[in-house]
Amino acid sequence: MTRLIDLSVVTRHTPSEATPVTVDLLDHRTGATVLGLSPEDFPDGMAISNETVTLTTHTGTHMDAPLHYGPTSGGEPAKSIDQVPLEWCYGPGVRLDVRHVPAGEGITVAHLRDALAAIDHRLAPGDIVILWTGADELWGTAAYLTTYPGLTGEGTAFLVEAGVRAIGIDAWGLDRPMQSMIEEYRRTGDKGALWPAHIYGRTREYLQLEKVANLGALPAPTGFTVACFPVAVGGAGAGWTRVVGILDED
Template sequence: MRRRLIDLSVPVLDGPSEATPVEVSLLDHAAAPAALGLRPEDFPEGEAISNETVTLTTHTGTHMDAPLHYGLVSGGRPADAIDQVPLEWCFAPGVRIDVRHVPPGVGITAADLEDALAKESYELRPGDIPLIWTGADRLWGTEAYRTDHPGMTRESTAWLVERGARVIGIDAWGFDRPFASMLGDYRASGDNGVLWPAHLYGRERAYCQLEKLARLDELPAAHGFAVACFPVRLAGLGAAWSRVVAIVEEPDAA
């Protein structure tokens, strides 16, 4: 068998698809000797080792949200920070759930998930990592990426978590519907239950979500692969960046 790795992450960079800036301060090879109290001639080719200082949010790029992001309490106990997420949750079989028919701004229902899994003749198993395939990653690099996608609902999130999902991913800017869609509904109805309902379900039962996935179309099938999504160990925080990778086992070429 041959192992193939598929990168399901977007790059971390400053651009129109991010709502907050990414600032990079570079200490390049030529300037580094002076920063170390040395001279260029103290190094081969006159160059020392470089360094970068990056300022960004924990929700920039592909990242994992921990229960602490949703609230201080999850399932009746203090919510886990990102460094407390069990490693076993972060390496498990994956299943791609195709909901590309759901329009931007619309909530993804439990029926949408059930129908997609039925078409693949697949029954979700405890520990599986569902990957919600909206197709929104095609807009990466544009401002529309932040606004033109559907989102999970409390109902659909609960449906997955109650069947044993502990990590759920989506190939969109956010896990819930776009902010403008939620805000419009809230202003029209006054019902605060329309504000981040999928996120806030995590106050009831602990789960993690992966946002800003990409290239789910490159998976060879809806299941039969593993997902590795270990978050950076940022102590006590609600989210961290993750290099999400699909691991596909394929027969050796004849």
């Protein structure tokens, strides 16, 4: 038997989003007038509904494509979300427990090695790694925007150079919170403090899955498959994604 575990948040307006989400509803009765008919022309006095949604491609659970990080990756034009190979979006899942890393701090190579050792797993090409920070418990609050650790540039390189094409996190972003990075940059003048995980994608192609959720529902850190196919928004740097954990159970 196959069991599916939803690893996505609901896309909606919430204090956990940095930008607003608006949904304008065309209800079942009004839908008839758009077609030049009346509700009474339809069975049960109702036509069909529709919604107009205004949001960014980085709203809700989504995938960042290489184009989001810069115009080139490895010296070649960076792929937009509609150019991402589907093969990169389906593979063995690896949940790494980094819940002990304090909010605002970086998830280092040492943290990743320790998490891998704890589950006795060796990374393989095609693995989809998801970082379990526990930050999704804050979903629905403004604290979700600022209270989580983020992957370092070195940590990103460690995963990608092991053959990982997609890295997910159950937090607002893969890098540390925006304010933490900006404060470090202003204090040190080091440009490398700004979005290092993202900017590593200018060196080697990889995908980010941000605002993943519900990782505690996975029964084990490995032994599941991740499906994370993005909406193919032409020429965009990101696309909304329903991330699902797939388990084959006897």
